[in-house]
């Protein structure tokens with residue numbers, strides 16, 4: 001085992017996702033079994049007592065890879081020296097709140113955290129935003145961290161990607177490991193577009209396979225796409241609380257694959273800063289098909305986008321543009 005622990009900061013650490021995420025990071029699921037990790041956990045002041053309880057449980061788990069835990073309510077302290085920051089903590093929408101109110105409440109969190117990362121994070125920092133609205137929160141954090149390269153910021157659409165894999169595997173009667181090249185485009189919201197036109201089922205094109213069955217095209221449009229888009233709401237309806245363990249698992253998958261690389265012949269979905277690829281306006285944090293290697297990502301190039309996909313990608317990126325304009329009007333973009 002190497003000796004210097006990697007500092008991993010997690011915000012919203014006493015929340016539901018945190019309760020699942022911290023134990024997986026501490027057990028080596030993020031950085032592997034040979035890398036000691038120091039957890040640096042941020043919470044709001046009233047949640048620190050609950051967080052102390054979680055730390056007691058981390059202690060009681062006696063994880064061989066957990067080298068230390070620091071907790072606090074000051075991002076300037078908690079982000080100090082962090083190489084990975086998982087920004088999970090966010091203000092959820094409550095009764096009577098409009099979308100604009102949510103953007104403003106979270107804007108206050110992500111401006112402060114962007115600035116603190118800019119000042120205190122390690123030079124090799126990689127940032128994953130899970131807290132909603134994830135894409136626009138990542139944009140706010142990035143805009144308030146001018147010294148951190150833009151490509152170090154990302155937002156989570158891996159849960160959507162994994163949900164899409166699960167739905168397609170069920171339909172095709174295969175295991176998720178038989179699937180490759182799934183893509184989520186756009187925003188982590190109900191406008192996102194899960195695209196199977198480039199996906200493969202055991203080496204065969206997924207869209208062609210689906211269309212070969214009489215009801216396949218209707219399934220794609222009326223079942224698959226809306227099921228993936230609305231899965232978050234369906235979980236809330238069934239569980240009485242939003243996805244937590246699956247969101248934690250996806251946060252690990254996303255960040256682990258970013259650091260350690262995507263599999264040969266496959267790609268991942270990550271929301272990253274657009275360079276204008278596929279007509280997505282430059283500067284938006286939008287989900288794309290990406291390959292990753294050694295902490296870097298590249299948008300997969302050269303995919304043919306048919307009319308069906310074009311309209312859906314455009315709708316989701318238009319929503320991202322509206323969110324950007326709303327937070328710009330609130331002076332949250334640095």
Ligand SMILES: NC(=O)C1=CN([C@@H]2O[C@H](COP(=O)(O)OP(=O)(O)OC[C@H]3O[C@@H](n4cnc5c(N)ncnc54)[C@H](O)[C@@H]3O)[C@@H](O)[C@H]2O)C=CC1
Nearest residue numbers: 012014015016017042043044089090130131132156159247
């Ligand atoms: N991108 C994705 O795929 C998904 C995103 N989410 C989002 O993740 C976020 C967290 O979800 P849960 O853990 O279920 O929520 P939760 O409400 O259980 O936990 C959030 C925690 O964040 C903390 N927090 C609030 N402001 C903070 C700040 N300024 N600094 C540090 N901590 C702060 C709260 O005290 C709370 O403990 C929500 O925004 C949720 O909508 C949830 C599922 C999937």
Ligand SMILES: O=C([O-])CC(=O)C(=O)O
Nearest residue numbers: 132159231232233242243
């Ligand atoms: O829908 C929500 O509020 C939580 C979420 O982002 C998801 O489960 O995808």
